[in-house]
Structures are given as C-alpha cells and as structure tokens.
Amino acid sequence: QQQVKQxxxxxxxxxxxxxxxxxxYENTAFDYFPWxxxxxxxxxxxxxxxxxxxxxxxxGRFTISFNKSAKQFSLHIMDSQPGDSATYFCxxxxxxxxxxxxxxxxxxxxxxx
Amino acid sequence: DTGVSQNPxxxxxxxxxxxxxxxxxxxxxxxxxxxxxxxxQGPEFLTYFQNEAQLEKSRLLSDRFSAERPKGSFSTxxxxxxxxxxxxxxxxxxxLLGSSYNEQFFGPGTRLTVL
Numbered sequence: 001q002q003q004v005k006q007x008x009x010x011x012x013x014x015x016x017x018x019x020x021x022x023x024x025y026e027n028t029a030f031d032y033f034p035w036x037x038x039x040x041x042x043x044x045x046x047x048x049x050x051x052x053x054x055x056x057x058x059x060g061r062f063t064i065s066f067n068k069s070a071k072q073f074s075l076h077i078m079d080s081q082p083g084d085s086a087t088y089f090c091x092x093x094x095x096x097x098x099x100x101x102x103x104x105x106x107x108x109x110x111x112x113x
Numbered sequence: 114d115t116g117v118s119q120n121p122x123x124x125x126x127x128x129x130x131x132x133x134x135x136x137x138x139x140x141x142x143x144x145x146x147x148x149x150x151x152x153x154q155g156p157e158f159l160t161y162f163q164n165e166a167q168l169e170k171s172r173l174l175s176d177r178f179s180a181e182r183p184k185g186s187f188s189t190x191x192x193x194x195x196x197x198x199x200x201x202x203x204x205x206x207x208x209l210l211g212s213s214y215n216e217q218f219f220g221p222g223t224r225l226t227v228l
Contacts, residue, residue, distance in 0.1 A: 006155075036219075043117070043204055043219030044156065089155045099144065099169065099208075099215060103155025 003027060004092050006104025013111050019077040021107045023090035026071065030092040034101070035064065035075050038087045047088070048075070080111045115139060117220035119205050125226045126195055133191045134223045138207030145188050146217060147180055148204040149173065156204050156219075162188060163210065195227045 006023045013019045023033075034049035050057045050064040050073065057064045063076040077084055090104040118137045126132050138145050143164050148156035159178070160170045164185035174180075177195075182188040192199055202224050206217040 004155075009153075041221065043206070043221050045219065046216055091155070093215075099146070099161050100158050101156075101217070103157070105154050 002105065003102035004090055004104040006090050006107060008107060009105070010108045011110070013080045013109065015080065015082060015111055015113050017080050017111075019075075019080045019084070019109055019111070021075045021088050021090070021109070022072065023074065023092075023104050024070075024072045025092050025102075027092070027094070028071070029094045030102075032093045033064070033066065033073050034091050035062075036089045036091060036103075038089065038106075044089055077109075080109075082111045082113050085109055085111050117205055117207050117218055119203075119220040119223050121223060122221065123224050123226075125228065127228050128197060129194055131191065131193045132195055132225060133189055134203055134205075134225075136188045136190070136205030136207075136220060138187070138205070139209075139218055142207035142209050142218070143185065144208045144210055144215070145182055146206040146208070147188070147190050148206065148219075150202040150204055150222070151200075159190075192225075195225075197227045200225055200227045 004025050035047045036044035037047045038044040048059050048062050052068050061078045066073045087106045087108045089106050091101045093101050120135045146161040147159040150156045159174050162182040177193045180190045202222040204222045206219045208215050208217045
C-alpha cells in the first residue's frame with residue numbers, strides 16, 4: 001500500500017494565486033519530509049524539506065506546513081508563477097534509513113498566466 | 114555538466130529482450146540509488162549502493178533485475194527477459210554520505226518501452 005498519499009492529482013491556479021498540495025502518512029517513524037519538483041524530461045529536484053520538530057518552514061515563495069498529530073503536511077506556493085508549472089512530489093523517510101524515500105503519487109500544477 | 118547522467122534516455126525493446134541502463138553519479142558522491150517511476154506515480158525505490166556494495170534491494174526488484182556498481186563509480190541496471198510491465202522511467206540518484214538529510218540528486222531518467 002502507498003506509504004504517502006498525495007492530493008490533488010492535478011491543480012490549476014491563476015498567476016499570483018496560492019497553490020496548495022497536501023500529503024498524509026501513516027508511519028509515525030517517518031522523520032524527514034522533502035518536497036521534490038519535476039519538470040518534463042527531467043529528474044525530480046529537491047525543493048524544500050522539513051523535520052517534524054517544527055510546524056512550518058519557509059523558503060522564498062515555498063512553505064511547508066506540518067501537522068504531526070494529524071500526520072499531514074502540505075506545500076504552499078505563494079504568488080504562483082507560470083514557471084512553477086511542474087509535477088510536485090512529497091516524500092518521507094525515517095531517521096534510521098534516510099536512504100529510502102517513499103514518494104507520493106505526484107501533483108501536476110499548471111499556473112495560468 | 115556535473116550532475117547525474119543516465120544513458121540511454123530512451124529505450125524501446127521487444128518483450129523477452131535484455132536491456133541495460135547506465136548511470137554516472139556526481140563524481141564525489143558515494144551513494145547511488147535506482148528508482149522506477151510509472152506514469153502518474155511517484156518514484157519507487159529499487160536499490161541502493163554505498164560505494165560498490167549493494168546495501169538494500171526492494172521486493173520490486175525481481176530476479177530478472179540486477180544492478181552493479183563496479184569500483185564504486187558508475188552503475189548499471191540490467192533487466193533480463195523484459196515484460197510489458199517493465200515499461201517505466203528508471204531514475205538514478207546519488208548522494209554524499211554525511212550530507213544534510215542525505216539529499217539525493219536525480220538524473221533525467223531512462224524511459225523504457227517494452228513492446
């Protein structure tokens with residue numbers, strides 16, 4: 001079964017709007033939660049990541065919100081731009097095995113000009 | 114370009130044939146990973162190497178799959194007797210032991226189509 005569930009599958013946002021992608025997990029041993037961005041024809045690239053000891057992490061227009069009790073985390077893209085159009089994957093791993101990442105199924109974001 | 118490179122980028126083969134993919138990691142990276150990504154899904158872990166040692170293999174990696182990393186540099190992934198279900202994007206990633214949270218850098222992938 002999928003260890004990390006991601007929604008929505010696709011998202012259309014107007015330029016300047018806020019894009020929100022959600023992920024949920026069951027394994028309470030997960031200790032590290034990265035988000036990857038993938039453009040067509042390219043491999044995924046690390047965008048931003050969070051540990052569960054903080055509830056929020058912000059880097060530029062990208063923010064991760066983390067709710068440990070609900071076992072959910074989300075990516076917010078503020079002031080979304082057409083250049084943000086890509087597929088976004090959440091992932092999770094455990095501290096004793098940072099080598100093994102469990103990825104969500106991906107969200108295809110389309111930011112309309 | 115000093116990123117992870119993969120060859121070939123695309124491979125079309127007939128069912129039953131053997132195929133081999135190559136991954137060249139970032140030069141100083143001692144860890145190397147293989148993932149499989151099917152359409153509409155996230156990458157799924159297949160296996161990883163630390164230097165030349167293969168330390169973990171997923172149950173997804175059937176007996177028809179074999180991966181090597183001779184001398185701890187490039188890696189190859191071979192699929193024997195390919196099946197249509199093997200059609201996917203095969204991604205390679207590398208990381209440096211001791212780096213922050215083991216950040217993995219991905220290559221562009223090899224897209225395999227089995228007819």
